Amino acid sequence: MLDFLGLVVFAIFTIMIVGAGLGVVLANRVTTSALLMAFTFLNMAGMFVLLGAETIAAFQVLIYVGAITVLILYGVMFTPQTPRAYGLFFQKQTPWGAVLAALAALPVIVVAFSFHDAKTVAPPGGDLNALAIAVFNSFAFPFEVASVLLLAAMVGAIVLVKRESPAAPPAAPLRRSEPPR
Amino acid sequence: MPVGPFGLDPLLWAIVRLLIAVVLVVALILNSSLLLIYLERKIQAVMQDRIGPYHTGPFGLLQTFADALKLIAKEDVRAGHTDVAFFIAAPALVFTPMLASYVVLPFAPPLVGADLNIGLLYLATLGSMGVLGIVIAGWASNNKYALVGGLRSAGQLISYEVPGILSLVTAVLVVGSLSMVKITETQTGPLVNLFVLPLAFATYLVSSLAETNRTPFDLPEAESELVAGYLTEYSGMRWGTMLALTEYGNVVVVCSIMTTLWLGGWNGPGVAALPILGVVWFTLKVYALILVFMWVRATLPRLRIDQLMSFCWKILIPTTLLNLAVTAVLLIAFPSTLVPVAIANWILLVAFIVLLPVVQQRRLRQLRKTLRARTAAAGVAS
Numbered sequence: 001m002l003d004f005l006g007l008v009v010f011a012i013f014t015i016m017i018v019g020a021g022l023g024v025v026l027a028n029r030v031t032t033s034a035l036l037m038a039f040t041f042l043n044m045a046g047m048f049v050l051l052g053a054e055t056i057a058a059f060q061v062l063i064y065v066g067a068i069t070v071l072i073l074y075g076v077m078f079t080p081q082t083p084r085a086y087g088l089f090f091q092k093q094t095p096w097g098a099v100l101a102a103l104a105a106l107p108v109i110v111v112a113f114s115f116h117d118a119k120t121v122a123p124p125g126g127d128l129n130a131l132a133i134a135v136f137n138s139f140a141f142p143f144e145v146a147s148v149l150l151l152a153a154m155v156g157a158i159v160l161v162k163r164e165s166p167a168a169p170p171a172a173p174l175r176r177s178e179p180p181r
Numbered sequence: 182m183p184v185g186p187f188g189l190d191p192l193l194w195a196i197v198r199l200l201i202a203v204v205l206v207v208a209l210i211l212n213s214s215l216l217l218i219y220l221e222r223k224i225q226a227v228m229q230d231r232i233g234p235y236h237t238g239p240f241g242l243l244q245t246f247a248d249a250l251k252l253i254a255k256e257d258v259r260a261g262h263t264d265v266a267f268f269i270a271a272p273a274l275v276f277t278p279m280l281a282s283y284v285v286l287p288f289a290p291p292l293v294g295a296d297l298n299i300g301l302l303y304l305a306t307l308g309s310m311g312v313l314g315i316v317i318a319g320w321a322s323n324n325k326y327a328l329v330g331g332l333r334s335a336g337q338l339i340s341y342e343v344p345g346i347l348s349l350v351t352a353v354l355v356v357g358s359l360s361m362v363k364i365t366e367t368q369t370g371p372l373v374n375l376f377v378l379p380l381a382f383a384t385y386l387v388s389s390l391a392e393t394n395r396t397p398f399d400l401p402e403a404e405s406e407l408v409a410g411y412l413t414e415y416s417g418m419r420w421g422t423m424l425a426l427t428e429y430g431n432v433v434v435v436c437s438i439m440t441t442l443w444l445g446g447w448n449g450p451g452v453a454a455l456p457i458l459g460v461v462w463f464t465l466k467v468y469a470l471i472l473v474f475m476w477v478r479a480t481l482p483r484l485r486i487d488q489l490m491s492f493c494w495k496i497l498i499p500t501t502l503l504n505l506a507v508t509a510v511l512l513i514a515f516p517s518t519l520v521p522v523a524i525a526n527w528i529l530l531v532a533f534i535v536l537l538p539v540v541q542q543r544r545l546r547q548l549r550k551t552l553r554a555r556t557a558a559a560g561v562a563s
Contacts, residue, residue, distance in 0.1 A: 005192070031267065031320060038313060058302045066309025067339065073316045074335050077328060128299060128359065 010050055016043040030076045038069040055128050202294055206283045214429040215245040221475050228479040252425075255417035260322075263414060267321035272415070272422040274314030278307040279430045286437045287361045289447045289459030300361040301353060304438060305346050308392060311431070312338040315401065318423065319411035330410025333486060334401035338392055340493045345388035347501035351381040351508050352442045355522060365446030373445040377523045378508070380530040382443045384501050386473075389435040391493070394428060395474055397481040400489060436470040437463075444470075496540065500533055 020043065023036040041064040048057035135143050219234065219242065226233025234241030259268060285300040287293045297303055312335055319331015352374060356364050368374055375382055391398035402410035412424055440446055444466045447459025484492070507529065511521045 031264075031317075035267075035270075035317065054297070054299050055302065058299055058306045062302070062306040062309055065313065066306065066342075070312050070316055070335055070339060073313070073320065074332065077316075077320055077332060 006050060010047070013043045013046045013050070016040075017047075031073065034069055034072045034076060037072075038065045041065050041069070055131050202284075203280075206280060206294075209283070210280070210426055210430045210433075211249075213433055214425050215249060217429045217432070217471065218248070218425060219245045220471075221478070224472070224475045225479045228476070249421070249425075252418050252421040257419070258416050260324075260414050262323045264321040264323065267317050268414070269419075271314050271318035271321060272419045272427075274317060275311055275427045276314075276422050276430075278310040278314075279427050279434060282307045282434045285361050286434070287365050287441060287446055288463050290452070290456040292457070292460060293362055296360055296362045299359050301349060301359045301364070301438070301442075304361075304434070305342075305349065308345075308431075308434075309338075309342055311427070314423075315411050318415070322411065322414035324413055326408045327411050327413045330401045330407050330413070333407075334394065334411060337398065337400060337489060340490060341388040341391035341398075341497075344384055344493065344497040344501045345392060347498070347505055348381040348385035348388065349438075349442065351501070351505045352378055352385075354505070354508055354512055355519065356442070361441050361446075365441055365448065368445040369448050373443060373448075375443040377519050378443065378526050380500070380504050380526045380533060381508075382439065383530060383533070384497060384504070385439060385442075387497065388493075389439070390474065390477065391489070393431045393435055393474075395432070396478040397484050398489060399483060400486055403483055405483075432471060432474060433467065436467045436474070439470055440466040491544070495544075496537065500529075504529055 234244035449462030
């Protein structure tokens with residue numbers, strides 16, 4: 001009975017992920033796409049919970065829903081809200097997009113269906129220790145490489161923001177009657 | 182066939198249990214927000230030498246009930262150019278993560294929704310999801326005040342999450358578990374974590390004030406500059422859900438985290454004999470912390486947006502990082518005792534409090550100097 005329930009939940013998550021993913025690509029407005037993307041990430045977190053990897057699920061929601069989607073929305077708010085013209089401009093490339101997506105999906109499908117006799121490995125509850133040991137012992141070097149990469153990206157972002165063009169107009173002078181506090 | 186409690190099928194019992202829990206939590210949130218709004222008004226009135234609500238019911242106790250009835254009975258108004266779907270979805274997006282947080286709060290030994298192995302991480306995750314609804318609310322309102330409020334809250338909440346989570350990690354290093362129940366069980370004596378990690382408590386208190394949009398960090402809804410921020414276009418029960426229920430529900434969640442991590446959760450005299458007594462201790466501790474929140478609100482003025490950001494990135498995050506590093510090193514150096522950690526933390530706390538005004542004044546002096554130089558340069562140029 002519980003196995004069957006797990007299967008039903010898995011099916012619901014799958015339908016939600018595929019449906020919301022399609023919505024992300026096909027929706028006309030960026031905001032709709034961003035929200036649907038957050039929804040996809042939430043459902044993927046549900047998949048991780050089904051697999052017994054609660055920690056990964058929590059990190060998935062923390063990073064992708066809580067940070068990245070919010071940053072995307074933050075960017076969307078600075079863009080003008082005239083969706084149709086831009087949308088139609090990009091819509092011309094639909095056939096090419098479909099061909100590329102199919103090419104990328106083919107190997108994934110082949111690999112996915114080659115697993116039909118694989119055994120499911122259930123972690124014995126509480127994957128946090130295993131994850132910590134994996135990250136800081138077995139995969140310490142890749143972890144450090146990833147953090148150096150992130151640091152480089154951060155320094156690059158700061159340099160891009162800090163660079164002042166010589167032709168920039170001087171900042172508006174403060175009026176005498178308003179001393180800075 | 183296995184039989185669960187009350188002779189029910191376990192599968193059916195799981196669903197019934199879920200329904201009961203959700204109804205209980207919603208009732209708890211509704212009632213505690215009513216009580217907290219009343220307390221907020223009454224306590225602020227006392228601190229400002231006023232009377233506060235006194236007309237409806239004894240001591241004005243029924244005032245918030247009357248307000249809630251008014252909100253529920255109000256017409257559902259929506260301005261013409263708002264974005265329908267997002268406008269309606271935003272209050273739910275703000276409310277749901279807060280509701281889900283109540284699953285892991287440990288009220289008493291026999292009264293825990295679920296003892297998740299990653300309880301604290303789960304709470305941090307849900308805390309980071311609420312900002313999505315606020316940003317959507319600001320965007321969907323199609324109103325510049327609401328948009329600026331939403332943007333501010335996105336920047337503020339993402340920034341203050343960092344010191345908040347770093348403070349939590351410091352406490353978790355000492356306790357050695359992320360499960361809320363296990364964290365509570367490690368602090369049975371009177372020596373709770375507050376005496377071991379006072380600086381982490383202080384930094385978490387500040388960042389949780391910011392994350393729940395409370396004064397002095399209530400910039401997303403600063404009424405003197407932004408009307409009501411992202412709440413401008415909302416009215417009726419949508420407004421009630423977003424402001425009253427969610428804000429006070431979040432305050433309760435954040436204070437419960439602090440109670441569990443630093444004040445020993447349900448532990449208190451008599452709990453060993455009568456476990457349900459833990460609810461009383463837990464509630465008392467949570468409400469003591471909420472009282473501090475209200476006290477801060479009545480005392481401090483609102484910050485400016487650049488002060489808010491520079492305080493977070495230039496002062497709070499370095500402090501929490503230093504605290505985390507020192508705690509980790511001392512825990513590895515002295516694995517058997519917590520005394521060195523406690524001494525280091527108290528020294529760091531004193532240094533933080535003493536140095537904070539000095540650093541801020543130096544920064545202000547430099548800011549003034551650069552601004553004067555710029556003004557002088559502009560004067561020469563023109």
